[in-house]
Amino acid sequence: MHPTHIEILFWRLGLLGHCVLLLVLLVRHRAKVFPVFAALIGTNVVRSVVLYVVHLHAGRVPYLDTYFSFALVDFSLQIGVVWEIASKVFRPTGVWAADTRAGTLILLVVCAVVALVIASMPAPPERRVLKDLLDRGNLLSSVLVCELFLGMVALSVQARLPWKTHAARIAQGLGCYSLLGLLTAGVHNITGLVRRLPVSHEVSVFREATYLVCLVYWIVTLWPNGPPPRELTPEMRRFLFGVERSLEYNLKKLRLLKK
């Protein structure tokens, strides 16, 4: 199994991109704000190096074992990144709004069910159980990221939130890449087997190229500081706290009347 020239090129560019992005995350202190995303990028750097070394000095079986192990970690971290970004976007103060908690939970469950249904549908193009599971896992995380991205777009428009925050930038890159991931999964299922048909191969190459573009996008957008948060003055905070308390009290009274 010898990698093609284009695969080697993508490997080199990917490693370089991941290293630069990791450096940006560490130097500009973004890793503190997005620890799971930083861990995902760090894992990608380590994976690229380890897989290269294993490929050179070990056989096919150890290579596949290492590959699948890293893929499992990668999948877990992708789900973690979805949660990390969602919690930054949808609960900026660190707590869910009390009255929307039930609605948000229902929406989350619906999103997860849709993602699980789509991920369980494709016919396994691979014979290996682990590879099949990983393909489904990647599909699951792609659907979840797409849903998250859409939710973020809707919320930004509704609540007039800025599009230029770091969380939004990460979600934008992941969203575009995941959308393409869905299309790739569709093409792979139609053509039958990964990398056997020219169309399938071209789609994979296009997907890899898109990921490199996303890496550059993250490097460029995560380097500068994000827009300053709109902080409340202590007076406004106290006033809002009072309004919230009185609203809560009135709401309880109204609910009692309704009963």
Place this chain on the structure above:
Amino acid sequence: MITIRVLYFVLALALFTVVLLAVGLYYFVRAQRRKKYPYGKWEDILKRLTIVDRDSIEMIARDFTVESGRAGAQAVGPDLDPSEIWDLVGGMRGLEELEKNCEALVDLVFYVQQWYPEALLLAEQLRQSTREIQWRVARLKGAEKAGHLKDWFPEAAQRVVVQYLSMTHKVLALYERGGYPGLSELQRTL
């Protein structure tokens, strides 16, 4: 070979992607529109106004004013009975239309802010009046469910009409004072 399972998967994926893109496009267009018209589009706000029979609501408002001032001034004027008020307002549907118009009136004043920022004060006053009207209409709906609408309707409807009429006067006065575009259309509609 494409099996039925693959077909279902591709169809589900296509449906998901189309829904995703459609919802995304909807919000994108909305954001662009908001960027282009931060104060809303005049024609769209005006379209939201339902034409109301001004003579009828003025008659109801006059009756309410006469009723309120009768004790002191002993004024003589129209004295409407509950069924006449119901007909003149157009029942609950008529009140709901007034309620919707109130929201449009607030937006009409908000629109003026682009030339006259002080209009914010009037917008806030109208918003409070709208809240009061909404509260009265909601109570009437509650009374309708409980079967007491006839008892509550006349007075509540009169109050809503008086408040609505006062809101329209304020909006027209603001547009007249400032000489803002669209005054004649507004006068025709209100």
